[in-house]
Amino acid sequence: xxxxxxxxxxxxxxxxxxxxxxxxxxxxxxxxxxxxxxxxxxxxxxxxxxxxxxxxxxxxxxxxxxxxxxxxxxxxxxxxxxxxxxxxxxxxxxxxxxxxxxxxxxxxxxxxxxxxxxxxxxxxxxxxxxxxxxxxxxxxxxxxxxxxxxxxxxxxxxxxxxxxxxxxxxxxxxxxxxxxxxxxxxxxxxxxxxxxxxxxxxxxxxxxx
Amino acid sequence: xxxxxxxxxxxxxxxxxxxxxxxxxxxxxxxxxxxxxxxxxxxxxxxxxxxxxxxxxxxxxxxxxxxxxxxxxxxxxxxxxxxxxxxxxxxxxxxxxxxxxxxxxxxxxxxxxxxxxxxxxxxxxxxxxxxxxxxxxxxxxxxxxxxxxxxxxxxxxxxxxxxxxxxxxxxxxxxxxxxxxxxxxxxxxxxxxxxxxxxxxxxxxxxxxxxxxxxxxxxxxxxxxxxxxxxxxxxxxxx
Numbered sequence: 001x002x003x004x005x006x007x008x009x010x011x012x013x014x015x016x017x018x019x020x021x022x023x024x025x026x027x028x029x030x031x032x033x034x035x036x037x038x039x040x041x042x043x044x045x046x047x048x049x050x051x052x053x054x055x056x057x058x059x060x061x062x063x064x065x066x067x068x069x070x071x072x073x074x075x076x077x078x079x080x081x082x083x084x085x086x087x088x089x090x091x092x093x094x095x096x097x098x099x100x101x102x103x104x105x106x107x108x109x110x111x112x113x114x115x116x117x118x119x120x121x122x123x124x125x126x127x128x129x130x131x132x133x134x135x136x137x138x139x140x141x142x143x144x145x146x147x148x149x150x151x152x153x154x155x156x157x158x159x160x161x162x163x164x165x166x167x168x169x170x171x172x173x174x175x176x177x178x179x180x181x182x183x184x185x186x187x188x189x190x191x192x193x194x195x196x197x198x199x200x201x202x203x204x205x206x207x208x209x
Numbered sequence: 210x211x212x213x214x215x216x217x218x219x220x221x222x223x224x225x226x227x228x229x230x231x232x233x234x235x236x237x238x239x240x241x242x243x244x245x246x247x248x249x250x251x252x253x254x255x256x257x258x259x260x261x262x263x264x265x266x267x268x269x270x271x272x273x274x275x276x277x278x279x280x281x282x283x284x285x286x287x288x289x290x291x292x293x294x295x296x297x298x299x300x301x302x303x304x305x306x307x308x309x310x311x312x313x314x315x316x317x318x319x320x321x322x323x324x325x326x327x328x329x330x331x332x333x334x335x336x337x338x339x340x341x342x343x344x345x346x347x348x349x350x351x352x353x354x355x356x357x358x359x360x361x362x363x364x365x366x367x368x369x370x371x372x373x374x375x376x377x378x379x380x381x382x383x384x385x386x387x388x389x390x391x392x393x394x395x396x397x398x399x400x401x402x403x404x405x406x407x408x409x410x411x412x413x414x415x416x417x418x419x420x421x422x423x424x425x426x427x428x429x430x431x432x433x434x435x436x437x438x439x440x441x442x443x444x445x446x447x448x
Contacts, residue, residue, distance in 0.1 A: 009289065010285050010289060011286075015341075046219050048277070050288060052286045053286060055285055057218065057284060058218055058284050060221075090219070090221050091218060091220055092218040172349065174300040192307070194353050195304065195308060195312065195353035195356065196311070197353075198334060198353055198359055199329060199357050200330065200331050202326065203325075204323075204325045204326070205319065205324045206321055206322055
């Protein structure tokens with residue numbers, strides 16, 4: 001499933017991983033059920049085992065920080081749907097986790113969660129969802145999932161992000177510029193724009209005598 | 210000197226420990242890189258793109274071993290790590306093909322007999338890179354930078370030193386001049402000092418809170434460019 005992949009690729013530790021899922025009310029329950037099933041089915045374990053889909057986080061302190069963010073979200077009223085516990089034993093593992101009912105003001109909405117934890121927020125109209133999406137200090141990537149791609153392109157105009165993908169998970173591609181707005185940095189990588197970040201744009205002016 | 214440790218996050222096993230460079234060590238490395246860049250900037254675009262193709266081949270030849278190294282050192286599933294190395298080779302192919310056009314001079318009409326916009330190298334670029342894609346983050350920044358005639362000092366994240374060393378070796382094995390891409394092994398604070406080194410003309414950064422703190426301490430007056438990434442909010446910069 002695209003949603004679970006978008007959240008858990010690279011063990012959830014990607015700047016462009018999907019972290020906040022803003023879902024229209026009429027499809028929310030169906031989405032949450034399918035998403036929960038997909039996250040629960042992921043095989044977690046040794047990263048060198050070719051069947052593993054989710055390995056450990058890169059460091060234990062990062063795992064502990066993530067767990068703290070989950071705990072703070074639950075304390076503020078978020079609902080734990082899947083996962084959530086910090087495993088005992090060696091390694092920096094964290095289970096695939098879904099938090100529902102996440103609202104602005106809660107940690108999982110306002111901060112970036114760098115690991116396999118998804119924050120799901122139910123909203124009303126598409127315009128309201130776009131407004132919610134823009135309530136973030138960050139603005140790197142966004143994806144819109146809909147059968148109506150023309151409408152998606154119109155909605156994309158109102159999203160504050162450096163990249164918008166329609167019916168695809170946000171990814172980098174050498175041919176296309178990559179970068180964000182707001183607190184997601186400045187400049188662009190990749191593509192023609194990316195190589196020009198590393199040059200002195202020289203103006204040359206010559207008058208022949 | 211502090212050590213920089215590579216460990217397997219699945220079982221906490223220490224894989225390798227590296228002695229970090231002293232300030233004297235890395236200052237010499239940065240100076241050597243600056244010297245190498247003075248020759249590199251004179252090379253032809255044809256030569257640079259030929260070496261890029263060698264680098265792509267080098268990455269593809271070693272896709273399994275590099276993939277295993279990445280996966281072991283930072284924990285991502287092995288298939289994704291192999292995919293990362295393959296994507297790096299694709300980035301080399303892309304710039305080998307497109308850079309000559311992207312960096313070609315644009316002739317612009319003005320009141321001059323001839324006026325143009327040229328895309329010239331900046332000098333030495335300090336690349337401070339994160340651990341989440343230990344190869345890709347480095348390649349997507351430094352391949353275009355080197356192709357544009359710059360040299361690189363890489364300060365990789367402290368938990369992926371083996372990846373940093375493997376990348377440095379890959380550039381040499383592909384035929385790039387020794388010292389054109391140099392790794393410095395220093396903890397975060399060392400990078401903060403390196404960033405202020407006057408020979409460093411640009412920076413490309415991705416990083417987390419540790420890097421962010423130093424960025425806010427050192428305003429990096431000579432540094433021009435940053436790059437986007439996780440919570441990577443650059444400090445104020447001139448221009």
